[in-house]
Structure formats: structure tokens, C-alpha cells
Amino acid sequence: MIPAAFDYARPSSVEETVSLLAEHGDEAKVLAGGHSLLPLMKLRLATPSLVVDVGSLPNLNYVRVEGDEVAIGALSRYCDLKRSPVLAEAAPIVAHVAGLVGDPQVRHRGTIGGSVAHGDPASDLPAVLLALGGSVKVVGPEGERTIPASELFEGFLETAVRPDELLVELRVPRTSGGWSYQKFNRRAIDWAIVAVAVAGNGGPPGVALVNMASTTIRAEATEAALAAGASAEEAAQVADQGSDPPSDLNASEAYRRHLARVLVRRALVEAGH
Numbered sequence: 016m017i018p019a020a021f022d023y024a025r026p027s028s029v030e031e032t033v034s035l036l037a038e039h040g041d042e043a044k045v046l047a048g049g050h051s052l053l054p055l056m057k058l059r060l061a062t063p064s065l066v067v068d069v070g071s072l073p074n075l076n077y078v079r080v081e082g083d084e085v086a087i088g089a090l091s092r093y094c095d096l097k098r099s100p101v102l103a104e105a106a107p108i109v110a111h112v113a114g115l116v117g118d119p120q121v122r123h124r125g126t127i128g129g130s131v132a133h134g135d136p137a138s139d140l141p142a143v144l145l146a147l148g149g150s151v152k153v154v155g156p157e158g159e160r161t162i163p164a165s166e167l168f169e170g171f172l173e174t175a176v177r178p179d180e181l182l183v184e185l186r187v188p189r190t191s192g193g194w195s196y197q198k199f200n201r202r203a204i205d206w207a208i209v210a211v212a213v214a215g216n217g218g219p220p221g222v223a224l225v226n227m228a229s230t231t232i233r234a235e236a237t238e239a240a241l242a243a244g245a246s247a248e249e250a251a252q253v254a255d256q257g258s259d260p261p262s263d264l265n266a267s268e269a270y271r272r273h274l275a276r277v278l279v280r281r282a283l284v285e286a287g288h
């Protein structure tokens with residue numbers, strides 16, 4: 016449980032961070048809250064030669080409304096999001112789900128940018144970003160680019176954020192319709208065995224699934240059924256179509272498929288569909 020030796024840098028600006036990442040390439044790893052990276056390093060599943068601690072970068076912890084969107088700084092911690100009055104009004108599902116992540120210690124260290132950049136299919140906030148049809152802003156050596164959530168999650172712990180890029184902001188549309196997040200776990204502080212995010216803006220909602228494949232995925236068959244006028248009950252029956260859930264100590268593949276259908280129905284009903 017002791018990480019391999021590494022060098023440590025604590026840059027004071029986004030530009031300095033990006034130039035360190037560009038210089039060291041795959042050998043460098045960004046450290047935000049550390050709640051996913053440090054366990055991987057202790058297990059020696061990650062052995063970066065340089066850890067770039069972005070914890071002291073200024074101006075990356077904020078939530079503000081910009082037009083029809085809510086902009087969230089990548090270094091915003093779950094505990095800040097849970098308490099944010101701006102989110103409570105403009106995108107309440109984000110605040111609610113931030114309050115369901117792990118335990119108080121995790122919520123006081125973990126960041127929304129870290130959660131999304133890490134790309135764990137069992138994480139909660141990536142599903143919310145996907146259901147809402149949000150996006151992320153990253154800064155790299157060539158400047159800034161925006162990645163839609165639909166193109167972000169590429170594989171297990173793999174995202175479209177390149178090793179030389181820093182994720183600086185997330186954007187979600189302001190929500191006006193009903194929403195729901197159904198997280199099934201055995202104890203309140205556990206990761207989801209399966210979870211479902213439903214969110215939208217009055218029309219057919221976005222529906223995203225946690226832990227039902229190697230990445231967070233949309234329940235596309237359910238979304239299509241809803242758009243064609245199906246009831247919540249009918250749309251939920253196809254929730255696991257196109258998924259590829261794992262079997263592990265917590266649940267078999269068949270049980271996860273069952274959970275997805277049950278949780279999607281509950282979420283759609285709670286969201287008013």
C-alpha cells in the first residue's frame with residue numbers, strides 16, 4: 016500500500032499546469048481531490064513519475080449561471096456543490112447527487128472535475144452530466160476545447176481528456192423539468208451497484224445508467240420509447256438494452272439488468288413522466 020516514488024509539483028496557474036503536463040506527457044498525473052488517484056497509486060495500478068497537484072489553482076471552484084447554462088469549476092468539491100444555492104435553483108439534480116457521493120470525508124476532498132476526468136462507470140456525477148446533455152471545457156497546449164458529454168466517456172477509466180489537458184469547467188443546461196436520481200447501494204456511503212439519472216427540460220428526458228457497462232451510458236432504448244410516447248412502465252422495460260453490465264461480488268449481470276429496469280421506472284415516475 017505504498018506508492019512508487021514520484022516527483023511532486025504544485026503549479027500556481029492553469030498555464031503552468033498545462034506546460035508541465037505537455038513536458039511530461041503520459042508520465043504525469045493531475046492530482047485534484049486524490050480520492051481516486053491515490054488508491055490507484057497505492058495499489059501500483061498507477062505509477063506516475065510526476066504528480067501535478069492542482070489543489071491551489073485559483074478561480075476553479077465556482078458555480079454560476081451563464082445564460083441557459085450553469086458553469087461549474089472543475090475544482091468544486093462535492094460538499095460545495097451540495098450546499099450551492101445557485102445549483103439548488105438552476106440544476107438541483109447536481110446538488111442532490113453531490114450529496115450522495117461517498118461519505119463526508121470523500122465529499123470534502125473529491126472534486127467534480129476529478130470524478131468526470133477519471134471516467135469510472137460506477138461514479139455518480141458523470142451520469143448526471145450525460146443525462147443533462149452537458150459538456151466539459153479542457154485546456155491543453157493548443158488552447159481550449161469543449162467536449163460534449165456524449166463524446167467524453169471512451170472506456171473503463173478512459174475519457175477524451177488527453178494526458179496533456181486540464182479539465183477546467185463543466186457546463187450543464189439549466190433544468191426546468193422534473194428529475195430523479197435513483198442510487199441502489201447496500202449502505203448509504205457505498206458506490207452504486209446500479210444508479211439511474213433522469214433529467215430534462217420539459218420534453219423527453221435524458222436517461223443515464225451507472226455501472227451498467229464499462230462507461231457511463233445513456234439508456235437509449237428508453238429515451239427513444241419515451242420520445243415515441245411510451246409510458247414510464249413501458250419505457251423502463253427496455254432500460255438495459257444496449258448495456259453490458261459486469262458481474263462482481265455485489266451483483267450478477269442479470270440482477271443489474273433487473274435493477275436498471277426497476278430504477279428507471281422509479282426515476283421516470285418521480286420525474287413526472
Ligand SMILES: Cc1cc2nc3c(=O)[nH]c(=O)nc-3n(C[C@H](O)[C@H](O)[C@H](O)COP(=O)(O)OP(=O)(O)OC[C@H]3O[C@@H](n4cnc5c(N)ncnc54)[C@H](O)[C@@H]3O)c2cc1C
Pocket residue numbers: 044045046047048049050051052053089115116117118121124125126127128129130132133135137138139140176180181182183204205206207
Ligand atoms: C471511500 C470512497 C468512496 C467513494 N464513493 C463514491 C461514490 O459513492 N460515488 C462516486 O461517484 N465517487 C465515489 N468515490 C470517488 C470520489 O468521488 C473521487 O473523488 C472522484 O472519483 C475523483 O475525484 P478527485 O477530485 O478525488 O480526483 P483525483 O483522485 O485527484 O483524480 C482522479 C483522476 O482524474 C484525473 N483528474 C483529476 N482532476 C482533473 C482535471 N481537473 N483535469 C484532468 N484530469 C483530472 C487525475 O489525474 C486522476 O487520473 C469514492 C472514493 C472513495 C475513496
